[in-house]
Amino acid sequence: MRTKDDETLIREVRAKSRILVALGICATHGGITSLGNIGSAKQLLEKEHSMLESTRLPELEDLMYPICNFVDVDYYIPGCPPMPFLIVHSLKSIVSGKTPIRHQSVVCTECHRKIVPAKLERLYGIYEKESDPVLCLVSQGFVCLGSLTREGCGAPCPRAGFTCFGCRGPADSLLYRSRDMYAFLVKVISARTSIPEEELKKELYRNPFIFHTFIFSRFERFKARERII
């Protein structure tokens, strides 16, 4: 949400609804759209600034927020997009007055791949080499975010040989203020590839995009945790 219009709309929605469910990572956590926060509205428009003075368009705020910054949200279903069965299951539970089953652990628990410590020289991009169908992608040197990401999707991406990119947002254990997700990822990768932590830090800290879906604006970590499905 980046304009006053959006804020008015979501407040109206909240006022008219008994239960409000945030669907999709952009609504729940900020997701890809919150990458827009790395530049001001003016930078996003690049050379064309005439829109900023326009009277026909709602004014752009300098930052984007997920909806929980404006209103109280009853349930969060993160994912990009959330899997159909997850939506169906949650809707059924909510309609019958129950709390949907929560998914608290990480994607690795749903992934069939075997975690083995390996000895690698460096990290690989996903199209630099073909992946082994059985071994953990991290053990093969790919930056897979399954070890941080909330489960509940059934791990379709690692199953297909593609790295998890965290579209379900962080798992419960990472929602404490003291947890540093970057440091955690460095430790996981280092343990599975035996690449020294220092080198990994250099490689990973350079690229903020790895965590694009983990960017929280003002996500209220403690309060919201019990409501993420």
Place this chain on the structure above:
Amino acid sequence: MSSKREITISPTTRIEGHGKVTIVLDESGNVSEAYFYATEIRGFDYFLRGMEADRLPFIISRICGVCSTAHVLASVKAIEAICETEITETARKLRELLLMGQMISNHSLVFFFLTLPDFWFSSDEDPSKRNAFQIMRERPDVGRKAIALRSFAAHILDVIGKREVHVVSVIPGGLINPLKEKEREALLREAESACAIAKEALELGKELFEKNWPDFKKAGDYKTNYMASTREGTLELYDGTIRIMNPEGQTLSDFPPEDYMEHLEEKSYEWTYAKFAYLKTLGWPNGIVQVGPTARVNVNTRVPTERANKELTEFKKKFGSPTHATLLFDYARLIDLMYACERAKELLADEGITRTDTRVKVDPKGGRGIGVVEAPRGTLAHEYVLTDNGILSNMKLIIPTQVNNEAINLNVKDAASEFIHDGEVKPGLLNRIEMVIRAYDPCIKCATRQANQNLRVEIRDNNGKLLKILEAI
């Protein structure tokens, strides 16, 4: 009524994303301008700079949930153009099949859920009933078929792309996973019933179209240039050359996709975040061009599959070529749908599609590359500039809705003039304007890479005082 007035429709409903329309009336109360606009921006073009090339395709697919597959395909094609990668025949077939899945999924959504209610019910039907759910209540069989067609498309994307939305298996160099024989057989069976449903949809569409044609003809028919990808006059969605046709039906130019950016120019206005694309050689406003289903039937003289070709011939006989009436987009879209189903069946019937050589090695390189595919709404182009170590330094996307943007405005103006005379607004304005916009099936999200916006009709006097609000339902 001597003052200038403005009519705003906000939000326009049953389109992808939200839009807003303002119609400006002159002093005598007739339509002087019409604007269809986008009110927010996400800034993809800006924040993706500095991204590593191997992460681009799956992040770029987040531009839009509806046509994510088309974006992924254009994106990997652009990266492959830079790295000078030749993918294998098997990978090409699988990607084409994915694109067909994308077409079927989008067109069946647009036809059954977004535009069908306009044809099905008369324009004075209670607006709260004019929706897909009411159709399902009256004719559950139509609803079931719509869902069956959508689920066939979802299965294609799920089985080959490994996710129903935002496919992950397509990477530069081909596809990660080959198609298994068992999966091919299952999909082929579904493809057969999909073809049957598409045929019925065509019949239904034609029947309703015939009934409403005298009325539809009036809904804007601004004459513009047309652009679509083609293989020497035959419809081709994945890998064609680009052909541009003038309003009289003569071919203006034929060029390979690599030259796309040399032929198109972008322009922006202060009242919308969506840019306008037009033909560079003809300039503005002569170079206004349309893409999408109508452009595809205008530019191509034949369709490679049997039934769709028959329909194309019939279409051309009925309406001539090129045809300009806006609402023909909806008819042409059904021919696309028929082709996509037949082509998917053809591809699945070919056992060679299950070969395992789906992937070749990519040598990362720097440079400039363009990827063009025919997306459901028209020609989609991605251009990237990569540095030598594979980091994105610049990107330019030309999205079908940007190309159609001006044509939408012109046709909205045309359609509005039918309904507004001397300050009197005839009933039915709201619905007609929405129908025109829906015909283009605009994807505002793609055009602005923006988060969301809104639509309602407000009538204001020239001091900006609000006179009346018409709410869309």
